[in-house]
Amino acid sequence: MEGKTILTGIRVNSEMTLGNFLGALLPMTRLANKYSANNKINIFIPDLHTIISDVDGELQKNLVKEIKYYLAAGLVLNENVHIYRQSYVPAHSELCWILNCVATMGETSRMIQYKEKSHNGDQSTNVGIFDYPILMAADILLYDANYVPVGEDQFQHIELTRDIASRFNNKFGEIFVLPENTENQVKFIESANGAGGVRIRDLQNPEKKMSKSAEAENSKIMMNDDPAKVTKKIMSAQTDSLGKIAFDMFNQPGISNLLQIESLVSGVPLQDVISTWAGESHYGDLKKKVAETVSTYLSDFQAKVAEISDEEVYKILEEGERYANEVANKKLFEVQKAFKLR
Ligand code: TYM
Numbered sequence: 349m350e351g352k353t354i355l356t357g358i359r360v361n362s363e364m365t366l367g368n369f370l371g372a373l374l375p376m377t378r379l380a381n382k383y384s385a386n387n388k389i390n391i392f393i394p395d396l397h398t399i400i401s402d403v404d405g406e407l408q409k410n411l412v413k414e415i416k417y418y419l420a421a422g423l424v425l426n427e428n429v430h431i432y433r434q435s436y437v438p439a440h441s442e443l444c445w446i447l448n449c450v451a452t453m454g455e456t457s458r459m460i461q462y463k464e465k466s467h468n469g470d471q472s473t474n475v476g477i478f479d480y481p482i483l484m485a486a487d488i489l490l491y492d493a494n495y496v497p498v499g500e501d502q503f504q505h506i507e508l509t510r511d512i513a514s515r516f517n518n519k520f521g522e523i524f525v526l527p528e529n530t531e532n533q534v535k536f537i538e539s540a541n542g543a544g545g546v547r548i549r550d551l552q553n554p555e556k557k558m559s560k561s562a563e564a565e566n567s568k569i570m571m572n573d574d575p576a577k578v579t580k581k582i583m584s585a586q587t588d589s590l591g592k593i594a595f596d597m598f599n600q601p602g603i604s605n606l607l608q609i610e611s612l613v614s615g616v617p618l619q620d621v622i623s624t625w626a627g628e629s630h631y632g633d634l635k636k637k638v639a640e641t642v643s644t645y646l647s648d649f650q651a652k653v654a655e656i657s658d659e660e661v662y663k664i665l666e667e668g669e670r671y672a673n674e675v676a677n678k679k680l681f682e683v684q685k686a687f688k689l690r
């Protein structure tokens with residue numbers, strides 16, 4: 349594969365969950381390392397998406413930390429890898445406004461994340477929560493992105509991006525490149541990561557995704573948890589009473605989640621992890637193994653993060669933002685011309 353653009357963003361909240369890490373950051377890192385010789389890799393910090401919820405005053409610190417996370421996860425930099433902050437590239441917000449005039453209330457209101465975050469359209473919800481997928485469409489379309497490695501919960505937004513882009517292109521000509529559809533996105537992520545479009549589950553309530561906003565501490569693993577905490581959380585994960593280990597997200601979401609985590613963290617293909625454990629009945633043994641894999645990975649990872657300086661990160665951002673402004677402004681100009689704004 350060559351000449352493609354691979355792009356993703358992860359919001360910076362107080363701390364990243366293992367769900368964000370395994371759903372987006374680690375796959376993006378593996379894909380970047382596999383494809384960056386002949387393709388463009390855009391990694392950005394959606395800081396404007398972050399402010400849809402209360403900001404805790406640590407945004408700058410968290411943003412620098414997120415970039416250190418990519419480096420600690422093994423991201424190799426070269427001239428095709430660019431890292432930038434969304435708010436440092438004003439074309440994102442400008443294109444978002446223009447796309448607001450292309451997208452419809454109907455399609456945007458149907459977004460599951462909007463429904464969840466607004467508690468089904470609660471009138472006190474801020475407009476940013478409603479508009480968030482349109483800004484996301486702008487993030488993607490400014491750079492002609494083909495592949496957008498995200499977790500399963502974000503695929504609906506990529507499909508919306510495709511709909512908006514094709515409506516625009518039908519009216520104004522082929523200005524936007526449509527990102528690949530969900531099926532191709534999943535296959536692509538699998539090509540370097542072993543699994544694509546994953547949904548890491550809440551440890552206490554495995555029907556739900558692991559989320560930063562979960563109240564129970566034991567529900568989520570944070571990337572800065574110490575090994576003892578990780579072990580405690582995994583050992584207390586909810587499972588089921590079937591008494592046999594199998595990968596079955598429907599009937600055994602808790603056990604399947606642990607198998608999935610084991611595979612993604614260790615890099616051992618899921619099928620191999622499943623066959624190692626198939627038919628075993630001691631859930632405690634599986635939990636112990638997963639706890640060991642995750643806590644060993646995290647302590648090594650945290651040590652690497654501590655070695656990276658803030659200066660190094662700011663240097664990377666400076667180069668990335670110069671590049672991103674150049675590319676994004678070109679695309680924005682074409683769109684402005686289409687609307688007779690220029
Ligand atoms: P955000 O910040 O909510 O989540 C970041 C990434 O983490 C993935 N993720 C998960 N994956 C698996 N299991 C989980 N439990 C889990 N929780 C979160 C998400 O799918 C996502 O990939 N709108 C985006 C950020 C964004 C973006 C973009 C992404 C803004 N513009 C353009 C790609 C392209 C968001 O809020 O994700």
